[in-house]
Amino acid sequence: FLLGQTYRLLLNYPKAKEYLEEALRLKPNFPQAQLMLADTLLALDRPKEATPILEKLEASGYEPGQTAFLQGMIQVKEGKYSEALGYFRKAEQDPRVAQEAAFQASLALAALNRLKEARSTMAKVITLGPETQTADFAQRYMGLLEKRLQDIRPFHIGASFGFDFDSNVTLQAGGAGAAAQTSGQGDIVFTQTAVAEYNFFADKPFSVLTQYAYYENFHRRIPTYDLLSHYVAVIPTYNFKSGRFWLPFSFNYADVQSDKYYTGYLLTPTFLYLINPKVGLEFGARYNRKYYWTPLFLQQDDRSAKNLGGSLGAYYFFKKQKGFLQARFSYEHDFATGNNWDCSTYRLLLAVLYPVTDKLKFNLFLDMYLQPFDHNFFSGQTVTGFAGDPFVISPARHDRVLLYGIQATYEILKGLEFNIHYFFTRADSNILLYDYNRHIVGCQLGYRY
Incomplete structure (x- = not known):
């Protein structure tokens, strides 16, 4: 598991997947390894393999905020922005992922052309941590949202x-x-x-x-x-x-x-x-x-x-x-x-x-x-x-x-x-x-x- 975690931090996703799967073979009921494996599979653009793992974690109640966040990312990859928004709203209840979840929720709202809601959600992202890199991204994206709002002014x-x-x-x-x-x-x-x-x-x-x-x-x-x-x-x-x-x-x-x-x-x-x-x-x-x-x-x-x-x-x-x-x-x-x-x-x-x-x-x-x-x-x-x-x-x-x-x-x-x-x-x-x-x-x- 630790080797898999290390390779995950080094962004070597194939190696991370190999060791995390081995950890789960040795200890099948290991939710921490399951969550990290699901995250790694998403990074490898293999959302279908990550879906059953996350469904089991959701049913068990393990790390509901992080699990919901990853489920939301899967829905985004499949173009299901309404479903993704529901998962991101749930993930916002967890302070550890609240800012990232709000950022992704704003992107999903923009994809649904709910631009005023997207703008207010992006403003919330900035207030959750003004000094973070996510807030910097949010500040730049706010300018794009303002332009799109002008474009759709009737x-x-x-x-x-x-x-x-x-x-x-x-x-x-x-x-x-x-x-x-x-x-x-x-x-x-x-x-x-x-x-x-x-x-x-x-x-x-x-x-x-x-x-x-x-x-x-x-x-x-x-x-x-x-x-x-x-x-x-x-x-x-x-x-x-x-x-x-x-x-x-x-x-x-x-x-x-x-x-x-x-x-x-x-x-x-x-x-x-x-x-x-x-x-x-x-x-x-x-x-x-x-x-x-x-x-x-x-x-x-x-x-x-x-x-x-x-x-x-x-x-x-x-x-x-x-x-x-x-x-x-x-x-x-x-x-x-x-x-x-x-x-x-x-x-x-x-x-x-x-x-x-x-x-x-x-x-x-x-x-x-x-x-x-x-x-x-x-x-x-x-x-x-x-x-x-x-x-x-x-x-x-x-x-x-x-x-x-x-x-x-x-x-x-x-x-x-x-x-x-x-x-x-x-x-x-x-x-x-x-x-x-x-x-x-x-x-x-x-x-x-």
Whole structure:
């Protein structure tokens, strides 16, 4: 027994197990050796072998506090946090293990999303022995609990103000593919945004997030491209141990120079599966009903469409899931009213979020997509006095688009962030009207509560 105890203290668990089992072979009714063997089996990640030993000790009434503590640890390993909590509460009655038991009880409460109880229990851990290593761990964990409590606060609001230089303002709002003219004009752009969210059942596995967002920009020289948009969304979400499923449904309305420009309804069911804490796979689908309301010269230029698609992505998380690498491939098809806009889109997104410190983070992305269009491009050229003469044949449009962006964000105060950013777009099209470059550089100050 003493050899087993010595090896246990030296953290040589296989040797400790060997000698403790020998001690019990020589003296089967030896509760002290049984308790230490159960503890050693847990350290070896063999909870099923420890369970019958602890059940016998519980029935005999030997060291009820320590026995209950080890039984609670077995339930944690099996993901049974409610049962574990009951054992830890029982173990708290024993002063020798009260602080450790309270610490584990707080972790179990957090796993059950009972965060306010977890916070008060963790505060109790500190008062039970402020100078201990366990209290030091508890103090650090309290900060994480506070952050999680903020995250599940049901109501959030935010606002931001930005300043940019846009080298190619005269792209029609709604997408890089809708260039109004090839050359473009640059301008200074002021932006303002606001967002309000309310999350029903925020602390439950199933929740319903509701969102409203407002966006508006103003151009110093070219006000004809001033944009105002409103966004409303309902997002049912189910969280489980190894992932999340959410079903966002949103409505978007946009005005350009106070004229109705675009409305859209978007449904994007998405499933994120965590293979382990560092690697996740994302599966998505989308249905978007888009309406463009600008007057048309040619029916072929009607961009209103039904959009269907899907995506497959992968994440690699690091720095306690505060940073990630992302890769996502997606395909979608526009079934447009006008033949000029029927197209497929093959898209690859690569992105990284890297937190340098708790306050400073960098975000980079590279977004590349190919857009082969289904029909020959109809320009409406006039031939022999007839507009859009069918004998004037243009090739089917084919776009290759690259978007690149880099952004640095710094948290000035809690909830108050400042970022600087640069975005570049290169659209390479065989139809000159849609071939362009665009640079956007600027900064933004935002607050979220």
